[in-house]
Amino acid sequence: MTEDSTLPPHADEAPALPAPAEGGAVTLEEVAALAGVSTMTVSRVLRDQAHVTAKTRDKVKAAIAELGYVPNRLAGALASARTRLIVVIVPSLGNIVFPDVLRGINAALEPRGFQAVMGISDYDLDKEERLIETMMSWRPSGWILAGLEHTPRARQLLKASRCPVVEVMDVDGEPIDMAVGLSHRAAGARMAAHFLAQGRRRLGYVGGDLGRDLRAAKRLQGFEQALQAQGLSLCARELAGGASSLRLGRGSLQRLLAAHPGLDGVYFSNDDMAMGGLMHCLHAGIAVPGQLALAGFNGLEIGEVAPQRLSTVGSPRYEIGQVAAQHLLQRLEGGQPPAVTDLGFEFIAGETA
Amino acid sequence: MTEDSTLPPHADEAPALPAPAEGGAVTLEEVAALAGVSTMTVSRVLRDQAHVTAKTRDKVKAAIAELGYVPNRLAGALASARTRLIVVIVPSLGNIVFPDVLRGINAALEPRGFQAVMGISDYDLDKEERLIETMMSWRPSGWILAGLEHTPRARQLLKASRCPVVEVMDVDGEPIDMAVGLSHRAAGARMAAHFLAQGRRRLGYVGGDLGRDLRAAKRLQGFEQALQAQGLSLCARELAGGASSLRLGRGSLQRLLAAHPGLDGVYFSNDDMAMGGLMHCLHAGIAVPGQLALAGFNGLEIGEVAPQRLSTVGSPRYEIGQVAAQHLLQRLEGGQPPAVTDLGFEFIAGETA
DNA sequence: TTGAAAGCGCTAACAG
DNA sequence: CTGTTAGCGCTTTCAA
Numbered sequence: 001m002t003e004d005s006t007l008p009p010h011a012d013e014a015p016a017l018p019a020p021a022e023g024g025a026v027t028l029e030e031v032a033a034l035a036g037v038s039t040m041t042v043s044r045v046l047r048d049q050a051h052v053t054a055k056t057r058d059k060v061k062a063a064i065a066e067l068g069y070v071p072n073r074l075a076g077a078l079a080s081a082r083t084r085l086i087v088v089i090v091p092s093l094g095n096i097v098f099p100d101v102l103r104g105i106n107a108a109l110e111p112r113g114f115q116a117v118m119g120i121s122d123y124d125l126d127k128e129e130r131l132i133e134t135m136m137s138w139r140p141s142g143w144i145l146a147g148l149e150h151t152p153r154a155r156q157l158l159k160a161s162r163c164p165v166v167e168v169m170d171v172d173g174e175p176i177d178m179a180v181g182l183s184h185r186a187a188g189a190r191m192a193a194h195f196l197a198q199g200r201r202r203l204g205y206v207g208g209d210l211g212r213d214l215r216a217a218k219r220l221q222g223f224e225q226a227l228q229a230q231g232l233s234l235c236a237r238e239l240a241g242g243a244s245s246l247r248l249g250r251g252s253l254q255r256l257l258a259a260h261p262g263l264d265g266v267y268f269s270n271d272d273m274a275m276g277g278l279m280h281c282l283h284a285g286i287a288v289p290g291q292l293a294l295a296g297f298n299g300l301e302i303g304e305v306a307p308q309r310l311s312t313v314g315s316p317r318y319e320i321g322q323v324a325a326q327h328l329l330q331r332l333e334g335g336q337p338p339a340v341t342d343l344g345f346e347f348i349a350g351e352t353a
Numbered sequence: 354m355t356e357d358s359t360l361p362p363h364a365d366e367a368p369a370l371p372a373p374a375e376g377g378a379v380t381l382e383e384v385a386a387l388a389g390v391s392t393m394t395v396s397r398v399l400r401d402q403a404h405v406t407a408k409t410r411d412k413v414k415a416a417i418a419e420l421g422y423v424p425n426r427l428a429g430a431l432a433s434a435r436t437r438l439i440v441v442i443v444p445s446l447g448n449i450v451f452p453d454v455l456r457g458i459n460a461a462l463e464p465r466g467f468q469a470v471m472g473i474s475d476y477d478l479d480k481e482e483r484l485i486e487t488m489m490s491w492r493p494s495g496w497i498l499a500g501l502e503h504t505p506r507a508r509q510l511l512k513a514s515r516c517p518v519v520e521v522m523d524v525d526g527e528p529i530d531m532a533v534g535l536s537h538r539a540a541g542a543r544m545a546a547h548f549l550a551q552g553r554r555r556l557g558y559v560g561g562d563l564g565r566d567l568r569a570a571k572r573l574q575g576f577e578q579a580l581q582a583q584g585l586s587l588c589a590r591e592l593a594g595g596a597s598s599l600r601l602g603r604g605s606l607q608r609l610l611a612a613h614p615g616l617d618g619v620y621f622s623n624d625d626m627a628m629g630g631l632m633h634c635l636h637a638g639i640a641v642p643g644q645l646a647l648a649g650f651n652g653l654e655i656g657e658v659a660p661q662r663l664s665t666v667g668s669p670r671y672e673i674g675q676v677a678a679q680h681l682l683q684r685l686e687g688g689q690p691p692a693v694t695d696l697g698f699e700f701i702a703g704e705t706a
Numbered sequence: 707t708t709g710a711a712a713g714c715g716c717t718a719a720c721a722g
Numbered sequence: 723c724t725g726t727t728a729g730c731g732c733t734t735t736c737a738a
Binding site: 707708709710711712714715716719721 | 723724728730733735738
Binding site for chain 2: 730731732733734
């Protein structure tokens with residue numbers, strides 16, 4: 001155990017904090033007693049600021065400072081039935097994509113006194129449903145979920161909660177309430193158009209479990225539809241289980257090419273996988289993009305490294321998080337932000353396709 | 354707005370959920386009334402399971418299911434004075450480092466019914482202090498903070514809260530309560546030893562603001578001390594403001610080399626910066642490691658990409674988060690985990706140094 | 707094994 | 723502008 005005599009690394013000491021109350025924290029009532037007012041007046045000073053004389057307010061503030069009072073939001077939320085808690089459920093923290101979204105959400109919530117509470121679904125809709133049920137017991141003021149696909153029961157729980165819900169990342173579908181994201185089908189189609197414009201015709205796909213990463217599935221759908229519109233179709237696909245990663249992309253491309261040596265372009269489910277593919281090509285002496293074109297999705301920094309910048313489609317992740325949170329807050333104030341907000345994507349030409 | 358008639362994308366409908374109670378959620382009292390027992394009995398079924406007849410339990414469970422009851426944890430936490438909330442404050446979500454730690458924390462907390470609540474300090478100890486003060490109002494059961502350096506007032510608030518505190522990532526210093534991490538000084542010294550063993554003598558450093566990233570500062574300290582032990586010292590350093598990133602590392606190395614053309618090795622504050630440096634070398638035609646050796650810190654996947662694998666020191670980020678959360682929970686159960694847990698680091702030789 | 711009473715710390719609603 | 727009253731929904735404590 002750390003002794004109390006331990007010196008903090010800072011040279012200067014903080015002004016002495018009031019002694020902690022016996023057996024618990026300072027309450028509103030103690031502050032009220034010290035200030036010689038009622039608890040309601042203290043409560044008003046803490047929130048309204050209005051409807052309280054400057055003189056009273058000063059007395060109360062002095063008492064708060066003297067006692068080192070910290071409000072109890074559990075009690076406040078219970079009494080007012082407003083928690084200012086926003087539940088955010090993301091599929092993964094395994095690459096930078098959802099942390100970027102979280103940063104955007106946090107940036108918008110924090111200055112407004114709202115608190116994000118995070119859950120990780122591991123790309124599993126049943127786990128997401130269970131998380132929603134658990135989180136419901138905190139009586140959050142709003143919800144932000146990844147994707148438009150959820151179990152029927154999850155949708156019902158959310159609708160029954162009667163609070164604003166923003167589904168992020170995707171706009172290809174019908175939102176429960178509001179959606180902020182981009183069209184993954186369009187992103188897939190965009191990359192197909194690029195491959196086709198380059199004269200590529202023997203195209204393959206490398207990805208993870210499409211039953212789990214539903215947005216990757218939509219990108220592939222858009223990609224294939226664009227091919228079909230030209231009378232073409234995907235020559236081959238390699239779907240590997242497990243979390244997407246460099247290693248997975250590398251091994252998958254190797255297997256794909258072993259079975260289908262004639263391919264001249266491969267679309268990957270995302271940038272991590274594509275970079276893995278690029279590594280395989282470097283080590284196997286496959287000329288990129290001369291012999292084989294490679295492309296991913298997300299526009300991660302990792303794609304800028306390497307001898308060749310990765311051809312990909314960038315997603316506005318931070319902005320999606322920020323706008324989602326803003327719309328949620330607007331709704332909480334009685335506003336009516338758009339049901340669907342398409343923030344679009346950016347085609348990044350790169351040097352691999 | 355989304356109409357209620359909107360069809361969910363799933364073919365199968367969920368079993369009908371009970372109609373939401375007028376003006377609010379179902380309460381324990383309603384469940385008790387339906388089951389024909391007291392609220393205490395329902396409460397016991399929900400938590401103890403013990404001290405309740407199987408028959409009574411079944412009645413209660415049926416009532417819970419029929420009403421679609423969701424417990425109100427605000428009320429429960431207020432009454433019991435135990436929230437099962439763990440506040441986690443990290444400096445940044447800008448690269449994968451802290452999301453990895455968060456994954457580990459979440460993996461350990463979630464199955465035990467604890468909930469992580471996240472705050473981002475932006476590498477600013479004053480902002481961290483403010484976050485601690487704000488978060489305190491949720492009366493969390495424990496705290497996980499990054500680093501051993503905090504404002505004196507932050508330390509006091511934490512100590513006064515009388516709940517377990519785990520400081521993660523670093524073990525070079527005196528923890529408030531418990532620490533789980535690695536020695537950054539040792540990590541820096543380790544890389545210096547590697548440079549020296551390669552015969553490098555004209556060494557430089559590229560990093561961000563050392564007053565903010567205090568662990569990077571400790572690594573540099575360890576690096577320099579190892580040089581001094583051999584009668585050597587750092588020839589040059591380039592410190593750039595702003596978040597660490599590829600671009601920053603690239604520009605910084607360029608400036609460093611312009612001012613100090615004779616360097617034969619550069620230590621970077623982390624892998625992102627180092628990869629940026631490697632990019633500069635590739636584009637400027639500088640042979641790595643022949644002409645110039647480069648090394649980073651963290652062991653990110655990004656270092657495995659590129660023609661040459663980055664020489665670096667890997668940190669056990671996920672494991673740090675996991676162990677930190679485990680120690681916190683142990684303490685909450687009356688256990689006494691070690692005050693300091695050094696999880697070590699892994700030297701990754703790579704091909705750039 | 708079950709229940710009754712009391713209260714956690716705060717705020718809504720109303721009164722003055 | 724300030725105070726009083728009455729809970730929010732749950733758990734603790736104690737009694738039966």
